Amino acid sequence: MVKVLNSSQELIQVRNGEQKAIGFVPTMGNLHAGHISLLEEALKHNDVVYFSIFVNPKQFGPNEDFNKYPRTLQVDINLIEQCLNSYTNKKVIIFAPIDAKEIFPTNTNQLVSVAGLSTMLEGALRPGHFDGVATVVLRLFELVRPQTAYFGLKDYQQFLVIQQMVVDLKLPIKIIGMPIIRESNGLALSSRNQYLSAEEREVSLILSRTLSKIGQIIDHKKSNVEKAQSEITHVLKDSRWNYLEIRDAGTLSSDLTHSTKITLLAVFQLGTTRLLDNMQLEIQ
Amino acid sequence: MVKVLNSSQELIQVRNGEQKAIGFVPTMGNLHAGHISLLEEALKHNDVVYFSIFVNPKQFGPNEDFNKYPRTLQVDINLIEQCLNSYTNKKVIIFAPIDAKEIFPTNTNQLVSVAGLSTMLEGALRPGHFDGVATVVLRLFELVRPQTAYFGLKDYQQFLVIQQMVVDLKLPIKIIGMPIIRESNGLALSSRNQYLSAEEREVSLILSRTLSKIGQIIDHKKSNVEKAQSEITHVLKDSRWNYLEIRDAGTLSSDLTHSTKITLLAVFQLGTTRLLDNMQLEIQ
Numbered sequence: 001m002v003k004v005l006n007s008s009q010e011l012i013q014v015r016n017g018e019q020k021a022i023g024f025v026p027t028m029g030n031l032h033a034g035h036i037s038l039l040e041e042a043l044k045h046n047d048v049v050y051f052s053i054f055v056n057p058k059q060f061g062p063n064e065d066f067n068k069y070p071r072t073l074q075v076d077i078n079l080i081e082q083c084l085n086s087y088t089n090k091k092v093i094i095f096a097p098i099d100a101k102e103i104f105p106t107n108t109n110q111l112v113s114v115a116g117l118s119t120m121l122e123g124a125l126r127p128g129h130f131d132g133v134a135t136v137v138l139r140l141f142e143l144v145r146p147q148t149a150y151f152g153l154k155d156y157q158q159f160l161v162i163q164q165m166v167v168d169l170k171l172p173i174k175i176i177g178m179p180i181i182r183e184s185n186g187l188a189l190s191s192r193n194q195y196l197s198a199e200e201r202e203v204s205l206i207l208s209r210t211l212s213k214i215g216q217i218i219d220h221k222k223s224n225v226e227k228a229q230s231e232i233t234h235v236l237k238d239s240r241w242n243y244l245e246i247r248d249a250g251t252l253s254s255d256l257t258h259s260t261k262i263t264l265l266a267v268f269q270l271g272t273t274r275l276l277d278n279m280q281l282e283i284q
Numbered sequence: 285m286v287k288v289l290n291s292s293q294e295l296i297q298v299r300n301g302e303q304k305a306i307g308f309v310p311t312m313g314n315l316h317a318g319h320i321s322l323l324e325e326a327l328k329h330n331d332v333v334y335f336s337i338f339v340n341p342k343q344f345g346p347n348e349d350f351n352k353y354p355r356t357l358q359v360d361i362n363l364i365e366q367c368l369n370s371y372t373n374k375k376v377i378i379f380a381p382i383d384a385k386e387i388f389p390t391n392t393n394q395l396v397s398v399a400g401l402s403t404m405l406e407g408a409l410r411p412g413h414f415d416g417v418a419t420v421v422l423r424l425f426e427l428v429r430p431q432t433a434y435f436g437l438k439d440y441q442q443f444l445v446i447q448q449m450v451v452d453l454k455l456p457i458k459i460i461g462m463p464i465i466r467e468s469n470g471l472a473l474s475s476r477n478q479y480l481s482a483e484e485r486e487v488s489l490i491l492s493r494t495l496s497k498i499g500q501i502i503d504h505k506k507s508n509v510e511k512a513q514s515e516i517t518h519v520l521k522d523s524r525w526n527y528l529e530i531r532d533a534g535t536l537s538s539d540l541t542h543s544t545k546i547t548l549l550a551v552f553q554l555g556t557t558r559l560l561d562n563m564q565l566e567i568q
Binding site: 094 | 365
């Protein structure tokens with residue numbers, strides 16, 4: 001078959017059709033239903049899904065839980081296989097480098113840094129964290145070359161950092177953010193939840209409940225934000241909050257003058273365990 | 285199917301397998317058996333062949349034959365279709381932009397320049413020519429994203445320039461050089477041969493015959509190069525030669541001290557028509 005094309009636009013379209021749709025889900029393993037929801041979305045929309053399991057040393061601070069972070073590779077593989085049973089004709093490639101040298105061959109300190117977004121909020125409390133995230137994700141993107149990559153919105157600031165990196169570096173990759181998966185009591189799923197004692201687990205519900213409450217106060221109206229702010233001032237008297245903020249959902253700016261979509265971002269800390277949660281709201 | 289990989293090397297291999305083998309033959313059209321030999325080689329080794337037909341303004345000097353250059357798109361398409369008849373299940377995408385803006389949207393003067401190789405020999409006589417070639421080829425590579433690209437060795441210096449560009453820019457593309465196709469009388473096929481009168485056509489055989497003769501004098505022995513040089517000095521008394529040189533086949537350096545492969549490069553001019561030819565020889 002011979003096909004004649006005269007425009008670059010057509011050419012790019014035809015060329016893109018020559019390859020399988022490759023989806024990518026980068027994770028640090030220890031999978032829960034949140035990760036599996038990313039995998040399912042990727043399987044629905046791609047021929048092949050690359051799924052990486054790599055506890056990235058570059059995104060942990062010196063006093064953080066890199067060594068303690070749960071590594072459960074065989075269980076993770078079983079979960080993925082189970083999920084794949086519902087998707088015949090699809091293929092999952094699990095990339096689980098044992099040696100960090102597979103990702104960072106020369107252990108260079110050169111980092112990708114997304115200005116602005118990386119240094120506020122979570123980035124202010126964990127200096128270098130988002131540089132580590134952006135660096136490993138870029139490296140994985142280079143290896144996997146996906147058309148589409150899937151991230152959980154549980155790490156909302158991370159999602160924005162990745163999205164900005166893709167724009168800044170003009171990467172030909174579509175970034176999809178998938179909704180937070182929660183336990184029935186409202187607790188957002190996280191590998192770090194298993195650090196919690198039974199008692200802490202109970203207390204942790206303050207986090208999602210507070211977000212819901214702030215969301216209800218705002219009730220999609222910009223005029224209610226002030227009321228929400230005073231509620232937040234009240235809430236933050238409890239020192240277990242690392243932060244609880246209302247920000248623009250796109251820029252994370254605290255100036256909401258022109259915002260039509262906002263995000264509540266919070267970290268609630270129990271012992272050494274920092275629990276993240278967030279919620280997006282359209283306002284007018 | 286789930287596949288678990290632990291090394292980046294494996295990952296890259298598997299990932300490369302997810303896409304069809306894309307071969308690319310960039311041409312300026314007005315096809316002859318030389319071009320078709322590139323197409324055949326590409327069809328043998330790829331699932332899909334992209335074949336571009338574009339008379340690139342950037343590689344013509346102000347007093348050169350850009351306007352006169354033969355454009356025979358419909359005949360070219362027929363030739364390609366004919367060739368494809370012998371390759372069932374293969375596909376050819378002909379990219380024949382009518383408007384140069386499809387390739388150079390902003391008509392920027394920014395050029396790719398391959399230092400050294402681009403300014404000697406053909407590049408010295410046609411200033412900017414190889415910058416124009418490298419620029420259009422890079423642009424086409426970006427659009428087509430082939431794994432393999434095919435070039436005729438008739439333009440030997442061009443082949444080296446492209447090869448060097450691919451190394452310099454670390455492009456993930458394999459460059460294949462295919463042997464010169466000749467008429468039975470020895471004349472190397474070229475679209476520009478049709479500019480020749482019947483009489484010039486006869487005279488043009490001096491070019492290939494001289495190269496053969498020089499090659500025979502060298503006879504694969506470095507010690508014979510000096511003898512070949514004096515023959516060349518004799519030959520060059522005929523002012524119709526633009527140049528006739530013995531160079532290292534990899535670097536085009538005239539210092540052959542460490543050469544194990546050399547190239548004879550020549551341009552013989554008849555009227556305004558410059559005829560290129562070359563020959564590679566291993567020596568010891």
